Amino acid sequence: MRMMGLKVAEKRSLNDDVMNERERALVISPEFPYPLTSGGTQRTFHILRALSRAHRVDLVTFSEHPSPEGWDVLSALCSQIHLIALPPHPKTPLAFFRRNLSRAIRGINPLVDRFADPTIRQAVNDWLAGHRYDLILMEHSWIAPYIEDIRxxxxxxxxxxxxxxxxxSELWRQYYRQPARWWTKPALYRYWQSARRIEQRYFDRFDVVLAVSPSDREKILRLAPRASVAIIPNGIELPPHRHDPSTGDRPPVVGFVGSLDYPPNHLGLEWFLARVWPRIAQRLPEAQFVIIGRGDRQRLKRLCRGQxxxxxxxxxxxxxxxxxRMAVMVVPLRHGSGTRIKILEAWAHGIAVVSTxxxxxxxxxxxxxxxxxxxxASDFAAAVIYLLTDHATRRRLARSAYEEVQSYSxxxxxxxxxxxxxxRGVARGQSR
Structure with missing residues (x-):
């Protein structure tokens, strides 16, 4: 790996002459798309893999701490990988407060602000200036303003x-409208409006926008009626077989899977641990709850204390x-957009799901x-208890879900x- 200026690294893989004859594609991903530790990285990786079958793909991506494991896996798919190292943010409470106060004053939400840094954006421009592509795909609307640099x-x-x-914008709208400390409301409102402006301003400047579901497609078209929007759902790698959802003589296990640093997951778990799990534990004291996912666990540890x-x-x-080992997977999200890959994973493994x-x-x-x-909360707890104690219903839900998920491979x-x-398959004449 060779380091260049501004902590920009490039890695090249050897390709044969056939690769040179393919159309050239560029994928710009604000997340380093491996390992597959979140729904976002899973989606980006699989789209990158699909593109690599018919294109000569370059990847421009960002990370504070790139995984060495990822280089080898991604090099098998990409002609070139260009890494732009993000400067790490100080994690102290004071630094966090100052950073977000500045964003609130400027009316720009955190993820957009992260990639609007002039140094970072110039690194992207430098790459674009030296390369020509037939297709450019950008992951996440946080970097939608880069369309200006491409043009x-x-x-x-x-x-x-x-x-x-x-x-x-739908996520930030939900955060704004949830019960919260009054002093956070102005910032949440400005973040909501910032995301909305980006979606309204930039979505119809792309040849096509990919949505993960019909409901997201409708929301995008309400924001940008002239956008061309296609649906590519989230998917999973189907396991070779599904497990038996019976618990036998083992204590029943309820599980949650998801990134703990993703706010909808964290907020949903806080609600579940405070309002739902105590009811389940009181009724089924032998039941266990397992939380799986990367991210900061300190706030959750405080909630788990004594449980x-x-x-x-x-x-x-x-x-x-x-x-x-899971009998039931819970998806206690009270905010969110897109679709939950964790539900698809549970379905594919024959696990019954209780969700909001x-x-x-x-x-x-x-x-x-x-x-x-x-x-x-009372209904959620009752549903989990019912499924843990009624094996026939649990199996029936799991069997039906397993059949449904086959089309999400x-x-x-x-x-x-x-x-x-x-x-050629996209209607021309759309606003750019």
Whole structure:
């Protein structure tokens, strides 16, 4: 790995002459897309993999701490990997307060601000100036303003795609409208409006925007009616077989899987631990709750204090052993956009799911058919208790969900992607 100026690293892989004949594609990802530790990295990785089958792909990505493991995996898919190192943010409470006060005053939300830094943006411009592409795909709407840099570079003729993992303005709207400390409201409102302005200003400047679900597509079109929006759902790697959801003589295990530093996950877990799990533990004292995911666990540890049946497993190298022991997976999200890959993972492994309506949004969820939906704490707890004690219902939900998830295999979704990214298949005349 060779370090260049501003902590920019480049790694090249050897490609044969066949690669040189393919159309050139650039993927710009604000997240280093490996290992697959979040729904975002999973989606980016699989889209990158699908593109690499028909294109010569370069990857421009960002990270404070890139994983050495990721270089080898991504090099097998990419012609070139260009890493722009993000300067680490100080983690002290004072630094956090100053950073977010500045953002609130300027009216720019945190993720957009991170990638609007002039030094970071110039590094992207330097790369664009020296390379020409037929297709440019950007992951996440946080970097949608980079479309201006693309149009100003020698790549103005490239077919441009924005992969909208979420409708960010919808997330910030939900944060703003939740009960919160009064002094946070002005900042949350400004972040909401910042995300909304970006979506309204930039979405219709791309040749196509990818949405993860029909509901997200509708939200995007309300914000940018002239945008061309195609649906590419989230998917999963299907396991070779599903496990038996019976618990046998073992204590029943309830599980949660998700990034703990993603606010909807964290807020949902706080609600579940404070309002739902105590009811379950009182009724089924032998039940255990396991939380799996990377990120800061300190706030959750405080909530877990005194709850001996709760275990924080943190980041794990392989989910399979944990999933094989789960009787029920919970998705207690009360905020969110996009779709929950964790539900697809549970379905694929034959695990019954209890979710809020928000958590189930964007997927073909049918209450009491392939999932149990509950929004109030008492109803959520009752649903988990019922499924833990009624093996027949748990198996029925798991069996129906397993059948549903077969169409969400990444191998199936990746086959559909080239047609969506074919410029001949997109109606021209859309506003750029």
């Amino acid at each position: 100003a570079s020698g790549n103005r003729g490239a077919f441009t795609v924005l992969d909208a993992h979420n409708v960010e 001996e049946t709760v275990r924080l497993a943190g980041a794990v190298p392989d989910l399979t052993p944990y999933l094989s 309506s928000r958590g189930a949004e964007g997927l073909p969820c049918q209450h009491m058919e392939n999932i149990w939906i509950a929004d109030e 990444w191998s199936v979704i990746e086959e559909r992607l080239p047609a969506v990214l074919d410029r």
